[in-house]
Amino acid sequence: MTACHALLSLFESGTPCQPYACFAVDARRPDPTLAVDLAYLGGAIERWAGDLAMTEEPARFVVALESMAPTLEPPPATDPGEPEPSR
Amino acid sequence: MRDWTLEAQSAALQTRRVSSLELVEACLARIARLDPGLRAFITVDAEGARATAKERDAELAAGRRRGPFHGLPLAYKDLCAIAGLPTSCGTRTPEYFIAERECTAVVRLRAAGAVTLGKLSMSELALGPFGDNAHHGNVQNPWRSGHCSGGSSSGSGAAVAAGLALAALGTDTGGSIRLPAAACGIVGLKPTYGRVSRAGAMALSWSNDHFGPMTGTVRDTALVLGVIAGHDPEDSTSSRRPVPDYLAAVDGGIAGLRLGMPENYFFEDVADGIAAAVEDAGRRLAAGGAHLVRLRVPDPGPITDVTGLVSRAESAAIHARILKERPHELQPAVRARLEVGLQISAYDYLQALRLRARMARHFVREVFSEVDVLLMPTIPEPAPRLADVTSAPVGAVIASMARFSRLTRPFNGLGLPALSVPCGLSPERLPLGLQIVGRPFDEATVLRVGCAWEQAVGGFPRPALG
Secondary structure: OOHHHHHHHHHOOOOOOOOOOOOOOOOOOOOHHHHHHHHHHHHHHHHHHHHOOOOOOOOHHHHHHHHHHOOOOOOOOOOOOOOOOOO | OOOOOOHHHHHHHOOOOOOHHHOOOHHHHHHHHHHHHHOOEEEEHHHHHEEEEEEEHHHHHOOOOOOOOOOOOOEEEOEOOOOOOOOOOOOOOOOOOOOOOOOOHHHHHOOOOOOOEEEEEOOHHHHOOOOOOOOOOEEEEOOOEEOOOOOOOOOHHHHHHOOOOEEEEEOOOOOHHHHHHHOOOOOOEEEOOOOEOOOOOOOOOOOOOOOEEEOOOHHHHHHHHHHHHHOOOOOOOOOOOOOOHHHHOOOOOOOOOOEEEEEEOOOOOOHHHHHHHHHHHHHHHHHHOEEEEEEEOOOOHHHHHHHHHHHHHHHHHHHHHHHHHHHHOOOOOHHHHHHHHHEEEEEEHHHHHHHHHHHHHHHHHHOOOOOOOOEEOOOOOOOOHHHHOOOOHHHHHHHHHHHHHOOHHHHHHHHHOEOOOOOOOOOOEEEEEEEEOOOOHHHHHHHHHHHHHHHOOOOOOOOOOO
């Protein structure tokens, strides 16, 4: 029985499961099923997040995206000497 | 069907070659004829649509045009709150989602004149890439019955492909707009995170949910995006960045643009015919004046994993009530995927959220200093048979879900705009999809490349449904 099947059978039986209790975190990527992915991730996230700056706030994700966006092209400038076209 | 687009029918309405009521009746007739087999709709509001269409026709006769969607019949994924219509979210409960306010994207389209035909089927709680639904019927692929429509915006994909509505809205947490768009042979856009308000719709994952158009042409997608994009005070994540004129941008041509073809991940474990079709699309676009660039992109594995963990934690919290009180109502794979979220620690969840911006900055810096867009397949295989993905054990179903959506999920975590456009047919005559990914908030360039592709192939084919 794989770790994934063990977790799924616990779900089926309704037995409470402690976080990650059923898994040993392994540096190798195991069977590509979601539950096993999550177990693997506990360890991976610990490694990836080890040197995160304290300023990395979840709520600032859109601000981060905006800062990476191309600069908006300004509207065409009007020649001050030219009269505005009549509307 | 060639002119069964928003743009063509809007022009026909304005010149009185057709009325809104005639368009609505045509859609209702197609729904009556085709939907008993397709199962794209959960709720058809025939009387509401007819009444609104008559109003729009009277307004046009009096010289009033509400906006670019005046009199055009649209339909919406059944997780959008719309006054007077139930919102099942694909569950067994007809009124699963009750919101204090209507869905902002729908409100904006209605204010621009759109007529609501009804609510479209979806994977239960938007958790599934295939479009199977035990409560409302499996949505069938309009190109080949018995095959998946893709999901979770399954009804949106099937309805637009079959001409049951001129356009639809979908949502995308891991590919749920792009997968059904690719599987059904239509255009689907997941905009940049924050570009389109998510207010008034059931959430699956606040951090990864995106709203977007599903249409028959790239220009129609630009038209819809122009109306639904923009800041909404009801959605704290919606951006204040100005909305460009997308329709004006799509015809800009692609001369000089750098089109990136990833050498790693996105062409691995992809069916031969799909990889060849996308390679061919790149060559044909390059022949139009763009530069084709082969490059290695940062491994999408970590951002995909982070996105998955965040989605599972948030979806378990959002849908905790049905999970705890009525778990027997949920399809086994949906229940299993939600339950996994209960096991995620707050520490892992928050660290995953904090990692996103850094991963996005890294990806954007490494990729978009070299190219303007990325080209890749949307789906790794043509739409599989429904029987194959519904009859397997739960673990195998979840594994096949992960495989089918592996090319789309990275861009939910990264928040980048990603467009799926049709890219030929498999030997079984099932649609293939080309995915075009751009810089944050650069939907205009993504749409421009999509439009150039559509013009290069002389328009996208529709299934032969009569």
